[in-house]
Amino acid sequence: MTATTETQADLSAEIAQIEANSTEAEAAGQNVRQPLLDYPPYRSSILRHPTKDPRHADPETIELWAPCFGHSDVEPLEADLTIAGSNEPIGERITVSGRVLDGEGRPVRNQLVEIWQANSAGRYIHKREQHPAPLDPNFTGVGRCLTDAEGRYRFQTIKPGPYPWGNHINAWRPAHIHFSLFGRAFTQRLITQMYFPSDPLFALDPIYQSITSQKDRDALVAKYDHDLSTPEYSMGYSWDIVLTGPSRTWTEPEEGDL
Amino acid sequence: MSTTTRTPGQTIGPFFGYALPYEGDADLVPPGSPGSIRLHGWVYDGAGNPIPDALLEIWQTDAEGNVPQAEGSLHRDGWTFTGWGRADTDPNGHYTFSTVLPGPAKEGAAPFFALTVFARGLLDKLHTRIYLPEHPSNAGDPLLVSLSEDERATLVATADATGLRFDIHLQGDRETTFLTYG
Numbered sequence: 001m002t003a004t005t006e007t008q009a010d011l012s013a014e015i016a017q018i019e020a021n022s023t024e025a026e027a028a029g030q031n032v033r034q035p036l037l038d039y040p041p042y043r044s045s046i047l048r049h050p051t052k053d054p055r056h057a058d059p060e061t062i063e064l065w066a067p068c069f070g071h072s073d074v075e076p077l078e079a080d081l082t083i084a085g086s087n088e089p090i091g092e093r094i095t096v097s098g099r100v101l102d103g104e105g106r107p108v109r110n111q112l113v114e115i116w117q118a119n120s121a122g123r124y125i126h127k128r129e130q131h132p133a134p135l136d137p138n139f140t141g142v143g144r145c146l147t148d149a150e151g152r153y154r155f156q157t158i159k160p161g162p163y164p165w166g167n168h169i170n171a172w173r174p175a176h177i178h179f180s181l182f183g184r185a186f187t188q189r190l191i192t193q194m195y196f197p198s199d200p201l202f203a204l205d206p207i208y209q210s211i212t213s214q215k216d217r218d219a220l221v222a223k224y225d226h227d228l229s230t231p232e233y234s235m236g237y238s239w240d241i242v243l244t245g246p247s248r249t250w251t252e253p254e255e256g257d258l
Numbered sequence: 259m260s261t262t263t264r265t266p267g268q269t270i271g272p273f274f275g276y277a278l279p280y281e282g283d284a285d286l287v288p289p290g291s292p293g294s295i296r297l298h299g300w301v302y303d304g305a306g307n308p309i310p311d312a313l314l315e316i317w318q319t320d321a322e323g324n325v326p327q328a329e330g331s332l333h334r335d336g337w338t339f340t341g342w343g344r345a346d347t348d349p350n351g352h353y354t355f356s357t358v359l360p361g362p363a364k365e366g367a368a369p370f371f372a373l374t375v376f377a378r379g380l381l382d383k384l385h386t387r388i389y390l391p392e393h394p395s396n397a398g399d400p401l402l403v404s405l406s407e408d409e410r411a412t413l414v415a416t417a418d419a420t421g422l423r424f425d426i427h428l429q430g431d432r433e434t435t436f437l438t439y440g
Contacts, residue, residue: 035268047305048380051304057438057439058401062318068329072329073329101262126276208268242263
């Protein structure tokens with residue numbers, strides 16, 4: 001980790017200033033990108049954000065279609081992250097489920113969802129991970145599934161822990177699960193992070209706060225869903241995902257397609 | 259009008275390396291097979307340093323210009339062209355795909371690889387296109403003709419001994435032209 005002398009108070013002041021500027025810009029009718037790409041409180045973004053506005057392109061044929069995944073790509077058991085080892089992973093068992101939808105609320109069917117996450121102690125299985133929290137031999141933290149005919153995905157896993165990082169002194173990421181999603185068109189490709197309700201680290205985290213509108217930030221937070229909890233076994237969280245971007249004309253699936 | 263909130267993106271972060279890359283991810287066709295090309299290059303930050311933790315994905319037509327709709331990208335059989343691939347950059351910021359040149363999806367259309375870029379430090383995906391060098395249809399491509407010469411140059415690959423080279427600059431004098439779809 002890079003040595004830094006910046007404190008959370010320094011970062012929080014920057015975060016508050018940028019949010020105030022964005023709120024003002026939106027009130028003045030400007031469209032503020034969510035998340036911002038140029039967001040200095042996330043120090044690694046300083047040299048890694050484009051400085052020019054993106055150019056508008058009318059999507060061409062290939063961009064209006066998405067790659068196709070199927071049962072030869074993904075085993076149903078890959079949606080259960082708790083069965084990788086010979087024993088159960090340590091942590092709070094959770095079920096995470098929801099629907100993948102397009103901007104008009106239509107299901108994204110039979111499409112690939114990939115997730116990865118830290119273990120319950122906040123440790124990733126990654127060679128560059130420096131956090132001295134314990135690894136769990138029964139938890140790899142990687143899962144995949146295909147959405148069903150209603151666009152629904154479902155993962156069985158354990159709740160990830162928060163973890164420290166080198167952005168500033170005493171920087172901690174709120175607990176999250178990384179999600180990778182494909183829509184009905186390549187324009188809808190999305191990688192994002194799902195968070196858990198009421199995390200006390202939200203206000204302090206420059207990655208979460210790079211989304212400067214509360215409504216948009218809220219869209220990344222799962223809801224506790226008692227109907228998804230399993231008696232004597234696991235807690236349930238639901239989270240729907242909306243992928244926008246132009247695609248080809250939507251057609252009702254024909255019989256035999258599903 | 260839609261009432262749903264679009265789900266915002268977030269950075270891919272530093273730890274995707276054990277989750278998203280997989281065996282054969284960047285080999286849309288077996289390397290060295292007849293008709294195959296290497297599509298490769300480097301990804302740079304605003305200081306000109308290579309980015310060793312970026313992830314790129316390409317999506318393309320086949321050599322005849324058809325949109326592939328075959329599954330099997332995650333377990334490639336060596337014969338089925340799925341049109342999609344994924345490559346993470348190595349410690350030198352270098353990526354490599356093995357693929358074929360895309361064909362035009364429509365008569366007279368300029369073929370290109372659709373490309374998405376993810377990286378630690380990059381808060382959301384970026385979209386762009388990789389056009390083929392010296393392709394006669396480039397002159398009539400609506401996007402290319404709307405750009406300045408310098409911008410256009412950032413979207414056209416260069417030919418090399420094994421195929422094509424295409425570098426990506428997230429910032430700087432040669433900042434890649436990234437796209438938004440209205």
